[in-house]
Amino acid sequence: xxxxxxxxxxxxxxxxxxxxxxxxxxxxxxxxxxxxxxxxxxxxxxxxxxxxxxxxxxxxxxxxxxxxxxxxxxxxxxxxxxxxxxxxxxxxxxxxxxxxxxxxxxxxxxxxxxxxxxxxxxxxxxxxxxxxxxxxxxxxxxxxxxxxxxxxxxxxxxxxxxxxxxxxxxxx
Numbered sequence: 001x002x003x004x005x006x007x008x009x010x011x012x013x014x015x016x017x018x019x020x021x022x023x024x025x026x027x028x029x030x031x032x033x034x035x036x037x038x039x040x041x042x043x044x045x046x047x048x049x050x051x052x053x054x055x056x057x058x059x060x061x062x063x064x065x066x067x068x069x070x071x072x073x074x075x076x077x078x079x080x081x082x083x084x085x086x087x088x089x090x091x092x093x094x095x096x097x098x099x100x101x102x103x104x105x106x107x108x109x110x111x112x113x114x115x116x117x118x119x120x121x122x123x124x125x126x127x128x129x130x131x132x133x134x135x136x137x138x139x140x141x142x143x144x145x146x147x148x149x150x151x152x153x154x155x156x157x158x159x160x161x162x163x164x165x166x167x168x169x170x171x172x
Contacts, residue, residue: 004049012056013044019057020064027068036067043067043131048123052143059141063131070132106167113163117156124149125156 013020020040024033040063053059114122124142127133128149133141135149142149 005051005053006044006047006049008053008056009044009047009060012060013041016057016060020060023061024064024068027065032068036064039067040064046123048120048142050143051141062137066132066137070130109163109167110160113160117159121152121155124152128153 017037020037021033024036027033028036040060043063044060114125117125124138127138127141128135135146135153138144138149139146
């Protein structure tokens with residue numbers, strides 16, 4: 001009997017942690033790189049045990065690079081969020097309790113919708129939208145067809161679209 005995929009990845013991670021840190025430092029500063037490696041550890045805990053992994057080190061490297069790339073796309077957003085958090089901590093005017101409450105409620109609604117998705121659909125959605133993996137990469141990682149990935153993404157988007165429309169119209 002073969003080992004579960006997340007166990008294989010955990011063992012590979014522990015063996016390759018230094019190499020992964022060096023890799024992360026090629027694409028990000030020290031803090032962001034270390035944060036990405038920590039995030040990678042959390043992500044491998046959720047890898048589907050049915051995934052066939054031929055090259056654990058390569059798989060981890062690809063996941064890490066995807067995490068770093070998605071972080072680079074979000075850098076502008078991160079800076080804005082950091083500035084807003086710093087303003088809150090410094091007591092700057094303009095950020096109301098209502099705005100903070102609204103943001104928490106929005107996050108809660110999105111989390112509820114994601115939790116309501118079937119496990120495989122949620123996993124595929126997160127692999128694409130959070131980890132930055134392409135449909136082809138997801139299909140290869142999960143040993144499914146790209147058409148199946150597309151089906152699950154469509155399913156997730158259909159579930160999330162009404163919430164987005166509701167939030168865009170300020171009804172949430």
